[in-house]
């Protein structure tokens with residue numbers, strides 16, 4: 001009310017009203033959309049900020065816009081830092097072999113990420129084998145075989161058209177028999193609208209019962225990231241996400257969308273096509289990047 | 296689904312106009328907001344959405360609906376016309392000998408599209424050949440070769456050669472018999488300077504009649520910068536949108552068309568070689584807005 005406002009004014013404070021927030025929040029919404037944060041996710045984040053700020057007082061020296069930006073930083077950080085865990089430690093301490101299955105839509109970079117992870121584990125003293133559960137796409141066996149050769153890893157694969165769950169299962173058995181630490185299991189790319197292929201993914205999850213499922217998506221993805229991450233998480237529950245092609249994109253709002261809808265952490269960023277182009281995900285850096293506060 | 300809700304909220308605010316013959320300023324505001332929402336959640340570039348919505352607003356406020364037309368139909372017609380104005384007709388693909396080069400981001404669907412287009416041309420009675428110049432991605436040669444076997448079309452590639460320019464040159468010579476040459480290239484993005492230089496070199500040897508940018512339907516706001524860079528380096532004459540069998544609306548293609556001053560040529564709707572369609576504006580616009588047949592309505596008005 002007016003009285004409260006006058007009182008606040010007398011003490012050098014201003015009460016933030018709904019209408020003060022309208023412009024800054026609209027600008028932030030556009031900025032989030034420009035960064036590829038999905039619309040409903042952006043709106044929910046802004047609603048949190050609105051609820052938090054209305055009726056708050058601010059010092060006259062600060063503008064409402066500045067305060068909203070600060071609140072946004074915190075809200076984004078809350079979303080994007082969800083569920084972070086020490087990946088290396090979890091793998092190191094788990095009973096071997098640790099089976100990790102990679103899932104995601106077509107062409108996002110699952111196979112390449114597997115190759116990168118083989119290198120990543122090698123650098124940490126863990127042995128790996130690759131198992132090709134993509135028995136569908138043309139050239140899939142040749143692609144992952146080439147990666148395995150380059151990295152000097154063993155690949156378990158079956159003929160094209162074979163049962164993906166069976167290949168992955170063979171991978172696990174081989175690893176058990178040969179004391180291999182980590183099984184990296186590839187799956188064929190599939191769109192979340194394909195009921196058959198999503199059912200197949202559920203079957204893989206059931207039969208192989210992996211220790212970890214990593215969802216792979218690309219930083220260049222837009223609004224659809226919400227739909228697909230949700231559907232993949234429903235079909236074969238994920239432990240975290242690898243966001244690839246971060247080198248192609250300066251925004252990466254897909255990270256926010258995915259973390260928000262799955263409630264699972266973003267674990268790695270793919271930053272190029274070479275085997276070393278993988279980084280641990282750093283939530284604070286991503287928020288700064290989203291808010292253009294980098295460097 | 297979220298996106299369907301958006302479509303239906305747009306329908307909802309339009310339905311409120313049912314029966315009205317004049318629009319108040321608030322009516323226009325509300326509809327324009329809903330249209331903005333639909334386009335933004337279809338991944339259309341934010342500034343392009345703002346431009347579009349201000350022309351829609353201006354026209355809806357100023358233009359008198361033709362006699363007997365409801366305010367609702369009038370607005371829909373304006374929206375449809377503005378979008379058609381931007382998208383235009385499908386890229387012209389003459390049924391004659393030609394060379395087409397495909398370019399685009401990693402994993403966008405170029406190799407699959409090359410085989411699909413070859414299949415499409417062969418169904419039109421022409422003899423196509425695919426030339427695979429991707430020397431970078433492991434298995435690229437085998438993938439393209441197998442896809443071309445499935446499409447029953449000619450194929451050239453050289454798994455032992457490291458120079459894509461040389462493969463392009465030799466590939467065009469070796470497949471001289473073919474009417475239509477489709478040249479596949481390795482994936483790359485706007486920030487990879489050396490790869491952008493590489494595709495310029497390939498382009499100058501291939502000398503294509505048409506270069507198509509292959510875009511994933513799910514690409515976000517980055518579509519603009521990517522399209523601009525590919526257009527600057529090799530000149531984009533059309534866009535192919537892939538993976539439309541998912542839920543992504545493909546608004547990035549609208550941005551790309553706007554940015555490159557081109558049009559959309561083909562749509563990819565699956566992983567097999569037959570899953571290709573020529574672009575058709577009406578269906579695409581209806582999908583973008585999450586609404587039914589707008590062309591029919593627009594013609595009726």
Ligand SMILES: Nc1nc2c(ncn2[C@@H]2O[C@H](COP(=O)(O)OP(=O)(O)OP(=O)(O)O)[C@@H](O)[C@H]2O)c(=O)[nH]1
Nearest residue numbers: 106107108109110111112189245270271272401402
């Ligand atoms: N620039 C860049 N390219 C990447 C990255 N990760 C993967 N790629 C490229 O993206 C393309 C597709 O990668 P794949 O690993 O084959 O993707 P996939 O998800 O296994 O694809 P499907 O099995 O066909 O569904 C390849 O050209 C990769 O080199 C990355 O972090 N940055």
Ligand SMILES: Nc1nc2c(ncn2[C@@H]2O[C@H](COP(=O)(O)OP(=O)(O)OP(=O)(O)O)[C@@H](O)[C@H]2O)c(=O)[nH]1
Nearest residue numbers: 106107401402403404405406407482538563564565
């Ligand atoms: N569902 C579906 N999948 C598609 C479509 N087009 C391509 N794909 C799949 O998307 C993935 C990537 O396709 P590619 O043709 O290898 O893409 P690319 O652009 O050649 O990839 P790079 O050469 O690595 O840059 C593969 O799994 C394809 O099967 C489509 O229209 N629908």
Ligand SMILES: [Mg+2]
Nearest residue numbers: 110111134189
């Ligand atoms: Mg793969």
Ligand SMILES: [Mg+2]
Nearest residue numbers: 405406429435
């Ligand atoms: Mg390719």
